[in-house]
Amino acid sequence: MIHMGSSSLGRGKNSYDCSFKILLIGDSGVGKSSLLLSFISGSVHDLSPTIGVDFKIMLLTIGGKRLKLTIWDTAGQERFGTLTNSYYRGAHGIILVYDVTRRESFTNLLDVWAKEVELYSTNHECIKFLVGNKVDRDCERAVTREEGMSLAQEHKCSFLECSAKTRENVQQCFKELTLKILQVPSLLEQGSRVVERQTLMQKELYQESPRSCCF
Numbered sequence: 113m114i115h116m117g118s119s120s121l122g123r124g125k126n127s128y129d130c131s132f133k134i135l136l137i138g139d140s141g142v143g144k145s146s147l148l149l150s151f152i153s154g155s156v157h158d159l160s161p162t163i164g165v166d167f168k169i170m171l172l173t174i175g176g177k178r179l180k181l182t183i184w185d186t187a188g189q190e191r192f193g194t195l196t197n198s199y200y201r202g203a204h205g206i207i208l209v210y211d212v213t214r215r216e217s218f219t220n221l222l223d224v225w226a227k228e229v230e231l232y233s234t235n236h237e238c239i240k241f242l243v244g245n246k247v248d249r250d251c252e253r254a255v256t257r258e259e260g261m262s263l264a265q266e267h268k269c270s271f272l273e274c275s276a277k278t279r280e281n282v283q284q285c286f287k288e289l290t291l292k293i294l295q296v297p298s299l300l301e302q303g304s305r306v307v308e309r310q311t312l313m314q315k316e317l318y319q320e321s322p323r324s325c326c327f
Contacts, residue, residue, distance in 0.1 A: 128171060128180040130303035132293055133202055134286075136185045137225050138209035139217040143245040144185050146276035147209065151183075151286050172290060179290065179303075200232035204299045205239045205289045210260075212244045212273065213252040218259070226267060237299060239292045240269040243285055248275040 136144040145166070152168050170181040186199060208225055210217040221242070229240065242264040244255060257273060264271035270288060274281040293299050 128178040129307060130177060130294075130300065131180040131182065131306040132204040132290070132299070132303050134181055134183045134205040134207065134289065135200065135203045136183065136207050136209060137229070139211070139214075139220050139224075142209045142211040142214070142217050143276045144209050147207075147243070147245060147274065147282060147285075148183055148185050150276040150279050150282045170286075174290060174294065177294070180307075181286070181290065197232055200229070201234050202302075203233060203235060203238050204293050204303060205241065206233070207241045207243055207285070207289065208269070209243045209245055210255065211246050212255045212260075213246055213249050215254040218244075218255045218263075221263065235299065235302070237296050239289055239296065239299070240267065241285060241289045241292075242267070242269040242271045244271075244273040245276060247273045247280060248277045 136148060138144055148168055152170060166186075167182055167184045170183060172179045172181060184199065184203075206229055208221050208229075210221055212218075242260060244257070244260045247253075260273065261271050263269075270292065272281045272285050272288070274285055276282060293303075
């Protein structure tokens, strides 16, 4: 059984057992922000391009485990600069997104994005998921489903075609990614340690904070 609910930063901060960091990467305009919004809120509006880095938090319950997903989204046209290392560091899952109507966004997954994952990802067992977005525009398709599947197999990724607009396979994408993360012992252990560290820090802050007294 899976229950989902979005959360703003700081709300429900003690209500999860594991915390996982997930990245959305790919060219600008492939629909990364739309996929995220479709997953978080179930609605998609006309979005302006992401400037810099944004993230959203999603709380899930899977198999009795309460999970916090921090999903990072960045502008595809940014070459990151000093953001690169910190953006990739500690990621448990990476979703590589291309637009099925733009062949260049597909070829750039190999020429640009896969190379950056290899170079900067600190979790060698992190789960990678290849997503072809905008299948609602199938009549404009420039990349076949078979090509997407072949690339995913080559790089040992899971694969789905999605539509942020119609929400086709959006929930399934994030659900499958999360389930695969939970199946990797090292990633599960890391996610648990993140929560333990945060809980310890919160206790220390509480103990150090001044308390008012009543006379």
